[in-house]
Amino acid sequence: MSPATVSNAYNRPDQLSAELREQIFDTARRLGYAGPDAMARGLRRRRAGAIGVLYEDRLSYAFADPAAVLFLQGVSMATEDAGLGLLLLSGAPGAERDPEAVRGSVVDGFVVYSMSDGDPLVEAALERRLPAVVVDQPRIAGLPFIGIEDRESARSVAEHLIALGHRRFGVVSFAGSPDLFSGIADTARQEAAAYEVTRSRLRGYRSALEAAGVRWEDVPVYEHHESTTEAGRAAAEALLSRGPRPTTILCLSDQLALGAMEAVRSMGLSVPKDISVVGFDDVPEAARATPPLTTVRQPHVEKGALAGRILLARIREEDLPEPKLLPTRLVVRGSTAPPGDRF
Amino acid sequence: MSPATVSNAYNRPDQLSAELREQIFDTARRLGYAGPDAMARGLRRRRAGAIGVLYEDRLSYAFADPAAVLFLQGVSMATEDAGLGLLLLSGAPGAERDPEAVRGSVVDGFVVYSMSDGDPLVEAALERRLPAVVVDQPRIAGLPFIGIEDRESARSVAEHLIALGHRRFGVVSFAGSPDLFSGIADTARQEAAAYEVTRSRLRGYRSALEAAGVRWEDVPVYEHHESTTEAGRAAAEALLSRGPRPTTILCLSDQLALGAMEAVRSMGLSVPKDISVVGFDDVPEAARATPPLTTVRQPHVEKGALAGRILLARIREEDLPEPKLLPTRLVVRGSTAPPGDRF
DNA sequence: ACGTTTTACTTAATCGTTTCAGTAACGTAT
DNA sequence: ATACGTTACTGAAACGATTAAGTAAAACGT
Structure with a gap:
């Protein structure tokens, strides 16, 4: 019995x-015999049947982050339609990043989700x-990029x-660099941030505040380092x-903002009467x-779905129009109000 | 230049x-040249560097289900420690389940997460x-099983x-079978359920109610079909x-219970004064x-972590003690109270 | 009955590695 | 000078499939 015939039995029933x-x-x-070996078949056919998603931090953290989960949900919609699996790959926190898993991962392409420069x-x-797309960061020449106008x-939200x-501000930022730093970040550190998104959003705040005559240094x-x-x-x-106590706190993520609201309350103050909070x-x-x-x-979901679709198109060597930035919108709810005058 | 030497350059620096x-x-x-090809290397080394998780429904639904997300978080903790990727595989809803992705997925083992019989x-x-473990359902002879005492x-919670x-009950169940049925399920359908978990939990309710003299048929x-x-x-x-209106609603999941509370409120009733709800x-x-x-x-997280660890042990051919069922605990909060007497 | 197409398989090359078993060349102990 | 152990590399056989090309037999048209 020739191996070719066995292969045909599984793959091309009409041939025998x-x-x-x-x-x-x-x-x-x-x-x-359990049927054709997935790896050998993949080797010969030159396809892995899966796409990889690279995540900055531990996966256990990704699953705890609603924004990441929504994003993955979007990606999975695209991969599922194509009958592909979704391979999640991640780095350990801090410095001990071992690229071996990335080198050895059997995938047809990568989605790079919000990682630091370099x-x-x-x-x-x-x-x-392999074909790849980048979402949010880092910007890499030659790769399709999916993201939003972070700065604008x-x-x-700062203009709001x-x-x-408001004239007295405080800002809560997530990591600017993957060095696990926590504390007040001076402008030098802000500008040196290895995360494009962090840099851009801080610049966005800054330009709004400076336009109103608020000194950013103040x-x-x-x-x-966590969000x-x-x-x-x-x-x-x-x-x-x-001191002087800010009348409003700008947060780079909703998770941070939700925590900030807790802090305000636990200090006996009220949102938004005493302190406004935005996420x-x-x-x-x-x-x-x-x-x-x-x-x-x-x-978030659309971002994932778009990233998935564009990657799939790249893998199939179709060409899809270069993606443009996705729309954002200021959503004003109850956590903001004019500053109280009790200070 | 012999290929053997190149291989050594990448894998065994001490050899040259x-x-x-x-x-x-x-x-x-x-x-x-981008370094050793992942698939060819995997073929030769007989390892894929990833484990697969089989999920019943669309992945986009998994990411929307907090329990599934927590579970995946647990699994990812185990795979990450081992430097493995996590490959998510799923079925389309309804009948059109295409096992091709499962057949072709490049993994070292499977976690079967809460799937239907057959x-x-x-x-x-x-x-x-391949090595495999089953979580929650279905029970398969010879495979390690991780789950809880669903029935007990x-x-x-029914005894509570x-x-x-309470003596007048209503039950909200998630799918008993993968047929997308929604509506009142009679006892015949309940007993015929293809989902072990659904069967067990309903039986648990039943035994508590019958012990108190409530006829299950009533x-x-x-x-x-969704949760x-x-x-x-x-x-x-x-x-x-x-009619007769139940004084309490037993739900097979928290998601369902959260929805049930909304329903109660939208009908102008109060939880728990008029209607008690449990999840x-x-x-x-x-x-x-x-x-x-x-x-x-x-x-949930421990369940995932344990499943991951046991699967890894199986893959490495270590033998870990057969897992026992994980502990559960009734958590009484504010959504339950004695029945109101206004009916 | 003869050439041609179809059907049903098989042969052999290929995918890109890893790894065992060599084999030279060289330094070292006796 | 002989034997022996290292060091640095190469040859060739897997790993387990897919697939284009080839072949023998059967079916077909005239």
Whole structure:
């Protein structure tokens, strides 16, 4: 029995008689043959049947981050339609990033999701010369990019607060660099950030505030290496205990903002009467919070779906129009109000 | 230059002189060689560097289900520690389940997460004779099983309501079979369920109620093929509009229960004063709801982590003690109270 | 009956590695 | 000077499929 015939039995039933096919399956069962080996088949056919998603942090953290989950949901919609699997790859936090998993991962292409400039994992992925798309960051010449106008979006939310009359600001930022730093980030550190998104949003705030005559140097930026409610809480507590106390806190993510609201409350103050709080992302939790959070909506699911579709097109060597930036929108809810006058 | 030497340059630096190694890397760069091909390497080494997770429904639905996300978080903790990727595989809803992706997926083992009896995807995975573990369902002889005491846990929450004095019950169930049925499920359908978990939990309710003298045939069970808040809402509305109106609604998941609470409120009734509602899972949202939801806690993350660890042990051919069922606990919160007497 | 197409298989090359078993060349102990 | 152990590399056989090309037999048209 030639291997070619066995292969045909599994892959091209029309190439052989039905009886021989049955006979082959019978003997396969008897011999404990489990059907064509996925890896050997992939090697010969030059396709892996899966796309890889690179995530900055631990996956366990991705699953705890609503924005990441929504994004993955979008990507999965695209891969599922194509009958592909979704391979999640991630880096350990901190420095010990081991690109081996990326080098050895059996995929047809990569989605790079929000990683830092010069990340070894990204470099390992690019070296493989597979089709790839980048989402949010880093910007890499020659690769399709899916993202939003971070700078403009951040500016719009800051302008909203300016319009309400606020002049004393505090900012809570997620990581600017993958060095696990937490604390007040001076302008030098802000500008040196390895995360494009962090840089852009801070610049957006800055331009809005400076346009209103607020000196950026006087605005404390508390950077926390995580983007969780706990981080937001800690950061906001730090900002609120320094003088002069800000009347509003700008947060780079909703998770941080939700934590900041907790901090405000735990200090006996009220949102938005005493302190206004804004976020960024418009995750579902933002609307459900009390008070509901003023934030910037960005289309997480669509971002994932678009990234998936563009990657698939690249893999199939179709060419899709170069993606443009996705739309965002300022969503004003109950967490912002004119500054109280009790200070 | 022999291929063996190139291979050694990448895999065993000690096998060749440092200068030749450098020279090889140089030429590799010049020729655009991206390093050892992942698939060929996997074929030769007999390892894929990833484990597959089989999910019943669309992945986009998995990412929307807090319990599934927590579970995946647990699995990812185990795979990450081992430097493996996590390959997510899923079925389309309804009948058109195409096992091709499962057959062709390049993985070292499978986690079967809460699938129906006789699912073609599960069968395809088992045919591959790779290491596998099953979580929640289906029970398959010879495979390690990770789950909880569904029947006993369901019984305990029903007993809690009995103890409060309730005698008129309504039940909201998620899918009993993968046929997309929604509506009142009679006992015949309940017993014929292809989902072990559905069967067990309903039996648990039943035994508690019958022990208190409530005829199970009089308890309407509304089955919805999805386990979402919308489904719970629709199901509860149906239950509350039939006579005699139940004083409490037992839900097979927290998502359903959260929806049921919405339904109660939208009918101008109050939880728990008019209607008590209970869930199952204790997802984070349950504690945050108003009123906070009485439910059964099960350790989703641990379940995932344990499944991952056991699968890894199987892959490495270590033998780990056969896993026992994980503990659950009745968590009484504000959504349950003695029945109101206004009916 | 003869040439031609179809059917049903088989042969052999290929995908890109890894790895075992060599084999020279060289330094070292006796 | 002989034997022996290292070091640095190469040859060739897997790993387990797919697939283009080839072949023998059967079916077909005239």
